[in-house]
Amino acid sequence: MCSRYLGFILLVWFPGALHAQSAAQPCPAPSLDRGYFVPVQGTYSHDSKLTYACESPLKPAVEGWWAGSVCQNGTWSPTPRCIEETACIPPTIANAKYTEASDGRYKDGDIIRITCDKGYEHKANVATARCRNGTWVSLPTCEISIKSCKAPPKAPHAVIIDQGYKELFPEDAGVKYKCEDGYSIEGSHNYTLFCQAGIWTDGPMCSKETGRGGSAEAGTSGGHSTSSGRGTQPGGGGGGGSGPDIGLGGSADAGTVGGHSTSSGRGTQPGHGGSSSTSANRPLLTTIEHCGTHPIVPNGVVVEEQRMYLKFKCQAFYKQVGEGTVTCFSDGSWSEVPVCEEAFCVLKPGYYDRSSKVSVAMYINEGEMKHIPCVWRDWSVAVRCFNRTITHTRCCHRDDHYWRYCT
Incomplete structure (x- = not known):
């Protein structure tokens, strides 16, 4: 009696175990027209395997003259099937997809069109294949596009967020970086790099945040600096009154002795014994709307416009010299445009x-x-x-x- 109650309690506590046992359904014997299989049974338990072959002139719907199938929760996978020798089975094409036939076979003469995954392109511009006498003719392949980018660059004091690890990024893909605690970029902790024509755009550097008591990278002693680089309060016991534009004993451009420095190198309030350094600001790639009016290429026209670039093509009777893709820099200037020479x-x-x-x-x-x-x-x-x-x-x-x- 006690054991009966115990069994009931276990079923109440562990209903998942009972469900798992009932979910693994057996498979009936497959219906294989003009084919034969072994072992021959009325039913097959979950995970059971069988082997089958087809009568001539048929063949299995997989590679080879014989094939196997596994019982998976009441269903045979792959489904045992015999098809015509002139039919084709679904091809395996890496980094691509296409519309698969509902019955798992393609008749002689059928054509399929391949679509490459993002970041890949058709090799030699071949995108279709034809089934001919049981074999695919001119089966396309997808290769890495020259406009795609490999893994994004490593950035000091920053880590990539909102991205799973990938080895390939299609053009215009962006990855967001976040500065580690205690570092920032002009008051922000995040920035984004973009894949542009096979190259990652340049990005800013995460710098040590400044605060009272000095800055490790801004080079002050006892004063603050803001995102614009202007000092605020004097360090070293100074009063709150106004001071000269440059630090005592320092220089306006280098900002080395006794003052704060900004991104332009101008000191503000006097400090005591501090030093600072500046770095040249290189223009970064940005969206084309930042540069405004499109550049003009004599005898050339814009054939493609994306968020991060323009693509030019020369008109008939002219040949292109230089890169046809034009990008915009953060300083408002365009990259070098192509030249269309008479041809x-x-x-x-x-x-x-x-x-x-x-x-x-x-x-x-x-x-x-x-x-x-x-x-x-x-x-x-x-x-x-x-x-x-x-x-x-x-x-x-x-x-x-x-x-x-x-x-």
């Missing part, structure tokens, strides 16, 4: 080979060839633009065995 020839009106006449000026791209009709039908002159110079052949007929010299 064409002008075929002037007139006769060529005395039998081919050009009525109006014709523009030809660098490296391009055009055929100018001669007075006779199916005869033409081949005109080329090379090093911005026009060259041309004689009139040739398409059936002439010398035609290869006219192309």
